[in-house]
Amino acid sequence: xxxxxxxxxxxxxxxxxxxxxxxxQPLNLPPHLAQAVWSGRALGxxxxxxxxxxxxxxxxxxxxxxxxxxxxxxxLQAQAGLAEWRLLLPALVRLVQRGGQxxxxxxxxxPQLTALSREGxxxxxLVCIDARSPLERLWATEQALKAGCLxxxxxxxxxxxxxxxxxxxxxxxxxxxxxxxxxxxxxxQGASPAPLRLHLGLGPCPHPLxxxxxxxxxxxxxxxxxxxxxxxxxxxLLPVPALPVAHAAHPGLSEVDxxxxxxxxxxxxxx
Amino acid sequence: xxxxxxxLPPSAPEPDxxxxxxxxxxxxxxxxxxxxxxxxxxxxxxxxxxxxxxxxLFGGAQALRERIQxxxxxxxxAQGEAEVRCAHAPTALGALAWARAPxxxxxxxxxxxxxxxxxxxxxxxxTLTQLGCRTLGDVxxxxxxxxxxxxxxxxxxxxxxxxxxxxxxxxxxxxxxxFDVQLELPTRTDTTTGLQxxxxxxxxxxxxxxxxxxxxTEELVLRWCHEWSRQGxxxxxxxxxxxxxxxxxxxxxxxxxxxxxxxxxxxxxxxDIGLQVHTLVPRxxxxxxxxxxxxxxxLDNPSVAESPAAQRAQREALLAxxxxxxxxxxxxxxxxxxxxxxxxxxxxxxxxxxxxxxxAARRPDPDAVAATxxxxxxPTWLLPEPLPLALDTRSGPxxxxxxxxxxxxxxxxxxxxxxxxxxRDSAAAEARDHYLASSPGAGLLWVFRTRHALSDASSAWFxxxxxx
Numbered sequence: 182x183x184x185x186x187x188x189x190x191x192x193x194x195x196x197x198x199x200x201x202x203x204x205x206q207p208l209n210l211p212p213h214l215a216q217a218v219w220s221g222r223a224l225g226x227x228x229x230x231x232x233x234x235x236x237x238x239x240x241x242x243x244x245x246x247x248x249x250x251x252x253x254x255x256x257l258q259a260q261a262g263l264a265e266w267r268l269l270l271p272a273l274v275r276l277v278q279r280g281g282q283x284x285x286x287x288x289x290x291x292p293q294l295t296a297l298s299r300e301g302x303x304x305x306x307l308v309c310i311d312a313r314s315p316l317e318r319l320w321a322t323e324q325a326l327k328a329g330c331l332x333x334x335x336x337x338x339x340x341x342x343x344x345x346x347x348x349x350x351x352x353x354x355x356x357x358x359x360x361x362x363x364x365x366x367x368x369x370q371g372a373s374p375a376p377l378r379l380h381l382g383l384g385p386c387p388h389p390l391x392x393x394x395x396x397x398x399x400x401x402x403x404x405x406x407x408x409x410x411x412x413x414x415x416x417x418l419l420p421v422p423a424l425p426v427a428h429a430a431h432p433g434l435s436e437v438d439x440x441x442x443x444x445x446x447x448x449x450x451x452x
Numbered sequence: 453x454x455x456x457x458x459x460l461p462p463s464a465p466e467p468d469x470x471x472x473x474x475x476x477x478x479x480x481x482x483x484x485x486x487x488x489x490x491x492x493x494x495x496x497x498x499x500x501x502x503x504x505x506x507x508x509l510f511g512g513a514q515a516l517r518e519r520i521q522x523x524x525x526x527x528x529x530a531q532g533e534a535e536v537r538c539a540h541a542p543t544a545l546g547a548l549a550w551a552r553a554p555x556x557x558x559x560x561x562x563x564x565x566x567x568x569x570x571x572x573x574x575x576x577x578x579t580l581t582q583l584g585c586r587t588l589g590d591v592x593x594x595x596x597x598x599x600x601x602x603x604x605x606x607x608x609x610x611x612x613x614x615x616x617x618x619x620x621x622x623x624x625x626x627x628x629x630x631f632d633v634q635l636e637l638p639t640r641t642d643t644t645t646g647l648q649x650x651x652x653x654x655x656x657x658x659x660x661x662x663x664x665x666x667x668x669t670e671e672l673v674l675r676w677c678h679e680w681s682r683q684g685x686x687x688x689x690x691x692x693x694x695x696x697x698x699x700x701x702x703x704x705x706x707x708x709x710x711x712x713x714x715x716x717x718x719x720x721x722x723x724d725i726g727l728q729v730h731t732l733v734p735r736x737x738x739x740x741x742x743x744x745x746x747x748x749x750x751l752d753n754p755s756v757a758e759s760p761a762a763q764r765a766q767r768e769a770l771l772a773x774x775x776x777x778x779x780x781x782x783x784x785x786x787x788x789x790x791x792x793x794x795x796x797x798x799x800x801x802x803x804x805x806x807x808x809x810x811x812a813a814r815r816p817d818p819d820a821v822a823a824t825x826x827x828x829x830x831p832t833w834l835l836p837e838p839l840p841l842a843l844d845t846r847s848g849p850x851x852x853x854x855x856x857x858x859x860x861x862x863x864x865x866x867x868x869x870x871x872x873x874x875x876r877d878s879a880a881a882e883a884r885d886h887y888l889a890s891s892p893g894a895g896l897l898w899v900f901r902t903r904h905a906l907s908d909a910s911s912a913w914f915x916x917x918x919x920x
Binding site: 305309383 | 791806833
């Protein structure tokens with residue numbers, strides 16, 4: 182007896198506004214078959230676990246609803262060291278609460294621990310690996326992926342080649358936590374083995390995060406996702422347009438904090 | 453009952469000059485077997501051990517036998533030797549006879565074993581065969597008086613001991629207190645990669661010795677001796693290897709020693725190597741776990757992550773990783789930070805090697821800083837040195853600092869004046885007004901203006917960190 186695995190590509194013409202209806206009325210299939218059918222319109226999901234990113238607007242567009250574990254996530258940036266923590270901290274805090282560790286390989290600057298521990302990342306859960314040359318960075322990243330401990334690996338690899346990335350992706354398959362590879366913007370021109378690629382930028386003042394999903398398992402995503410997320414204590418100091426959203430994001434701020442912040446903002450500025 | 457186990461390594465070549473310092477596989481097996489029972493002895497070319505008192509601890513006679521058998525085979529395979537033969541019997545000589553027997557099929561009685569299996573009988577095997585004896589049972593059937601007169605008392609004594617009719621006496625094996633072995637290399641070696649297989653041999657012996665002690669080590673000393681300095685003991689070169697946690701695992705030690713050797717440059721070809729361990733740390737035994745967990749499941753299920761076994765596995769894996777990174781990159785480049793109570797950002801954290809931080813973390817730290825919730829915004833990235841900012845000269849009398857575009861000051865000043873009490877270091881004194889600034893190109897910045905303008909500086913504005 183022979184078994185065949187069939188891939189059927191079905192093109193269903195439907196106007197965009199009826200997508201909710203088609204989701205509600207799936208094809209008339211027996212349940213065991215319906216599970217195996219993956220509609221091209223839906224986001225892909227995998228067997229691999231995901232780590233919720235902590236940004237609801239972003240989770241809605243990520244396959245599986247979070248950062249993929251056991252796979253690379255490639256983050257392209259015009260400049261390293263401008264917006265990483267705001268994007269990743271909510272997820273990293275969640276990982277640390279599960280007993281995980283955060284490893285930085287070749288970070289552009291020193292992390293500032295008072296700010297990070299205020300957000301929930303204690304200093305003993307953070308290890309900085311000061312690898313300088315591209316080979317050292319690759320080696321250290323690979324060792325971190327092979328170590329078999331629960332950790333999030335954040336690696337800045339500005340000069341990595343595609344075959345080295347493929348090797349890392351193979352190593353990441355055995356790694357329990359998420360892996361973030363930070364690369365410069367021009368790297369987006371080439372192909373990458375990472376199943377999730379995104380471009381991270383900053384909007385105009387007060388600089389919300391702008392995430393552009395370049396590649397994911399699922400349909401292409403065009404519109405950039407704007408994330409209004411600021412660290413504790415900073416939201417109150419920002420100009421007025423950001424305030425409502427920021428207050429919603431940090432309902433824990435007391436009235437006293439706001440007064441202090443406003444006093445500061447009203448203080449004379451400049452020489 | 454069947455309390456004796458014999459481990460028979462493949463027959464070694466005749467002992468040569470190095471045998472005095474280099475422990476043979478038989479000796480290593482003996483050291484290793486001491487973790488199961490204190491009653492271990494070397495009998496002829498085998499190791500015999502009496503396990504009556506330990507059977508219950510290790511989960512029954514059958515489980516213990518299988519465990520010993522498997523462990524001994526792994527040790528022999530790792531050293532490139534053929535298989536270790538194992539057998540069990542009510543007496544030590546009987547177990548040895550069974551281990552030497554050509555096939556292990558149908559262990560019915562010692563009577564059916566061939567003459568070669570007991571060495572006292574094997575000496576007279578030719579004569580006995582001519583008498584018509586094929587098996588040990590045939591020899592025992594001969595009249596005792598004649599047998600004793602013709603072949604000596606040793607034959608009868610050995611047979612009686614094997615059958616348990618006479619008591620056996622052994623000199624039990626004891627472990628040396630320190631480990632210091634040397635190995636003469638077969639050829640001169642001038643690369644450190646060539647030394648690694650030789651060190652791997654020594655590490656196997658070390659792990660057997662540590663296994664007997666039920667302990668691990670935190671520091672070992674690699675030694676090697678150059679060709680031109682063989683006469684003088686003082687010419688040995690030493691290189692200590694420090695470990696983050698007590699280790700008794702050959703693969704982890706081997707990997708670490710390999711990384712360590714890569715950092716060493718040899719001055720001349722090496723003829724001898726050695727390995728020393730002076731201190732031992734008791735090993736905490738692994739507790740048995742009903743459902744073994746892997747790190748992936750800990751991510752989904754917090755209760756798995758909280759189990760002590762998962763925490764220990766996580767700690768072990770992390771320490772092994774930090775060790776490898778520290779050995780290759782240098783301990784000062786694998787860093788962890790300690791926070792200090794200081795308002796100056798540059799003084800508020802101290803970077804220390806991660807390995808020493810982990811060692812220190814076993815004791816509660818008296819200087820631990822409680823998280824100070826403050827209203828001061830704190831940047832998440834910190835520049836190693838403040839970066840002087842250029843000023844826009846076209847903006848008239850008002851100072852306009854630039855960083856990827858003109859900066860817009862959003863909040864401030866936040867004044868920090870500290871460090872004036874430090875008389876040793878005048879540069880530590882800071883008097884700064886900090887501002888939260890927005891740059892069109894680089895987002896939110898933490899900048900400061902020095903209050904007392906430096907005489908030689910062109911600008912009083914500096915960039916200190918990013919709100920990334």
